[in-house]
Amino acid sequence: MIRSWARRSAGRPRAARARRAFVLVLPGLWVLGVLVWERCTPAEGQFLQLLAAAPAIACAGTGRRQCVVLGGLCALLALLPLGTGSSGAHPLARVGTCCAVLVVVAASYLTAGRRLRLLRELERTKEVATAAQRVLLRPPPARVDGIVVAADHLAAGETATVGGDLYDVVATRHGVRAVIGDVRGHGLGALGTVAAVLGSFREAVHDEPDLGRVLRRLERALHRHLRERARAEHPSAGGGEPENPLSEEFVTLLLVEIARDGAVRTLNCGHPWPYRLTRSGALPDAPGEPMPPLGLFPLPAELPVTDCPPLLPGQAFFLHTDGATDARDADGTFFPLPQALDESVRSVRDCRAAAVVEGVRAALLRHCGGRLSDDVALLVLCNDRLRVPAGADPAALARGRVRAGRAE
Incomplete structure (x- = not known):
């Protein structure tokens, strides 16, 4: 029983690393899925607006501002005619999608910064609580x-x-x-x-x-x-x-x-x-x-x-x-x-x-x-x-x- 518990405990770090890796690549997978969907569906750019969700996914998944910028960059590159399968999409739709991506990047960037500050405050609070616990107990x-x-x-x-x-x-x-x-x-x-x-x-x-x-x-x-x-x-x-x-x-x-x-x-x-x-x-x-x-x-x-x-x-x-x-x-x-x-x-x-x-x-x-x-x-x-x-x-x-x- 103890050995099986030790094996499960040893497997938890590997599972955590796998989850973190999946969260990091999730915005890229989202952009890739939108491109495949656009190529396979004769919708002429109607699904391009979904690319604006990539920075928000990066913000919700990792909370890192670098990942938010990278997710927005992937979404913007996907708007190039070479990167999309819908060359017949209306130019105004591309411009609107580009503006939406930039707005989501800015909002997610600010949200990620606020989240980082809150996490730092939480860590300081935990350090104070741990120090108090060690003094008492x-x-x-x-x-x-x-x-x-x-x-x-x-x-x-x-x-x-x-x-x-x-x-x-x-x-x-x-x-x-x-x-x-x-x-x-x-x-x-x-x-x-x-x-x-x-x-x-x-x-x-x-x-x-x-x-x-x-x-x-x-x-x-x-x-x-x-x-x-x-x-x-x-x-x-x-x-x-x-x-x-x-x-x-x-x-x-x-x-x-x-x-x-x-x-x-x-x-x-x-x-x-x-x-x-x-x-x-x-x-x-x-x-x-x-x-x-x-x-x-x-x-x-x-x-x-x-x-x-x-x-x-x-x-x-x-x-x-x-x-x-x-x-x-x-x-x-x-x-x-x-x-x-x-x-x-x-x-x-x-x-x-x-x-x-x-x-x-x-x-x-x-x-x-x-x-x-x-x-x-x-x-x-x-x-x-x-x-x-x-x-x-x-x-x-x-x-x-x-x-x-x-x-x-």
Whole structure:
């Protein structure tokens, strides 16, 4: 299956080149077709007016001003008596056709220039959006305090690179802390909320020893952002407190803390629970009922921090947003995430987290045909710490690990 997908992917550039070549020669083919039609039909120049469409076809097909001029030149040359089969055509018809060709060339030339300017502005906008996405969703390091990390993000739009999903992994004195979330909506409108939540998380994880206090910091940051956004969108409020500041905005959120001994604590606000990846496959890790999404209701006085089974060396957590499970194929079938995880886990060994993410990504795009209905974020946290036996010599363990790394 993967090989066939690779063959199809390799064939796409050839098909794209063939389409571009066809579009380039299409104005010439149009002129040639009009000449053949004029020669085979005793219409005495009645079809010469169709030559004026050649520059417009070049403009619509390639958008290049050089192609527009070349298409107009081909149409004008076709008006020569030697180039047409209707020598009995009225001279006024030729003059009118020549004027029509020149007018279409001028209009198409201006249209192509405007299109070029719009494309340049679009490219600059995409560059800014990509830069903003990279600042917000910074590529996580490959290893964080003994935890192997791999992540990927897929935007819902065909040409979009930004979305409403968020994730981050930070090493603190309290352990490795990770967050993954999904802001309501996607695209540029969700970037502000993503920035507010991630900015607060990156500060709170270092300051707060308790995971529940981290979540309360995120809630305050989200409410503050929504109030400021409501004031900006409703200036008639005069700077006062809005009555209902974007009450439909919310964020599903999952906080994970992995201690040095592998102990795992989580807080879930309406987010899908992670999967635990072992050598035998993927198992859902759902220790309890999640709280409502962040922003819909105030957090309870007592936060249900969940103590999960320890993450043993060689085991991993697979975190994802609901865009992965909501993806459908052409028949409306949902993406079988557990099956894709099992196949990815069994095809790799050790803590190759990046291979697991790549396998799930390929299976997801293959399932939905590359058309996503929602943003998707994938995050793998693999415990690559050594299990240290009691009374072991740390120096000997270090030397053994170096030898193992060289052998690999």
